[in-house]
Amino acid sequence: MVVGDASLNIDTLVIGAGPGGYVAAIRAAQLGQSVLIVDKSELGGVCLNRGCIPSKALISAAHQYEVAQHGSDIGINVSDVTVDWDKVQNFKGGVVKKLTGGVAGLLKANKVQVFKGEAMFINETEARLFNEQESPRYKFNNCIIATGSRPIELKAFPFGGRILSSTEALSLPEIPKSMIVIGGGYIGAELGQMYSKFGTKVTIIEGADTVLPGFDKDMTKLVAKSMKKTNIEIHANAKAESATQTDKDVTVKFTVKGETKEVTADYLLVTVGRRPNTDGDFGLDMIGVKMTDRGLIEVDHQGRTSVPHIFAIGDIVAGPALAHKASYEGKVAAEAIAGMPSVVDYKAMPAVCFTDPECASVGLSETEAKEKGINVKAGKFPYAANGRALSLGGSVDGFVKIVTNADNGVVIGSQIVGPEASNLIAEMGLAVEMAATVEDLALTIHAHPTLGEIVMEAAEVVLGHPIHTV
Structure with a gap:
């Protein structure tokens, strides 16, 4: 890279290489833009390195340890089950390393330039990138800010030590x-x-x-x-x-x-909770981007800020701090820059929690729908009445709930709690997105024996003719 004050040119500058930033960079490159992505830390951001992925690796290890301890419940007798914590941590690190390597490979394959360091706006169309070795200056046509968030630190409980x-x-x-x-x-x-x-x-x-x-x-x-x-x-x-x-x-x-x-x-x-990373010294005040009182960047339905060629996505804009929300917004912003009519629509944005049992939700809950004045009809089917759930062993607490508009049968939401809720919610997200009717779900043949059948059974509850419950 060139060092000095002569500006290099780029179509789109992406600040932040988390699940919002790197996805935005790849999509922008696919649409013919020359793209440069900058991040002072690892590719993949907090989610991949210090959040979603490592936590799920540890949760998976904990689940397997629990299953091994209780194998005798289904006739599998295992003695002296112990945990090698160093190996668990190595497993977690291996998963993270593989995925960060994958992100690097994807960026390279799409000809996205990567700069490890920080960015500071000089004005609305130029930014200085810098690390310990170099400080190139770039002139950009568009910019996508995706700087993410960090854990909130309470004054009474400062991080450090214990x-x-x-x-x-x-x-x-x-x-x-x-x-x-x-x-x-x-x-x-x-x-x-x-x-x-x-x-x-x-x-x-x-x-x-x-x-x-x-x-x-x-x-x-x-x-x-x-x-x-x-x-x-x-x-x-x-x-x-x-x-x-x-x-x-x-x-x-x-x-x-x-x-x-x-x-x-x-x-x-x-x-x-988490705090948006908009208070860093990267020059937002230099370019006049409008902010909320909570430190979030104000954007329109395409992620465009008050400065038309600068976009913001992910945890630094309104809405839940979810990796898949950031990725979705990143695609929309990249497509908007390319002149496409893409806009954000959060109607079918899922939320998942990897507790035991897992919790997943999409669309409206029954309470939310009623508060909006919708004539609601809902149905719930328990995991305990599903053959596959029983064959898994362990707890069968849980249910699939489907929320519909009673006037036309359209699915407007779903809540799932139980094994594999994080996977089952995808079908419900599709139903909400395409405005499927509850009859569509009931008429879709689900393989037996699977947990997916619970969706079909819940749909039949809504329609008033359940087979496997009374």
């Missing part, structure tokens, strides 16, 4: 004997339950009246029930007040219904 963010919690040197989790949302619930399956005594302190606030209450009840089976202690409607740590443990004071309580553990994990 107080962890989700990043540190994924790479502990040992399985802790005990852990406190502040925040029972999807990150706290997933990681807390993962460690509990490895034998950690977990205490969750949650401000809402249940873990996983935002999911259907019938779903969260099953997750809470499962948590209690692995001895997770849940304090709902609680407020964490302070923490005191030593070199061996950390003590948290919290209040529940006016009563002050105290708990001590090896570590404290704080998972109370």
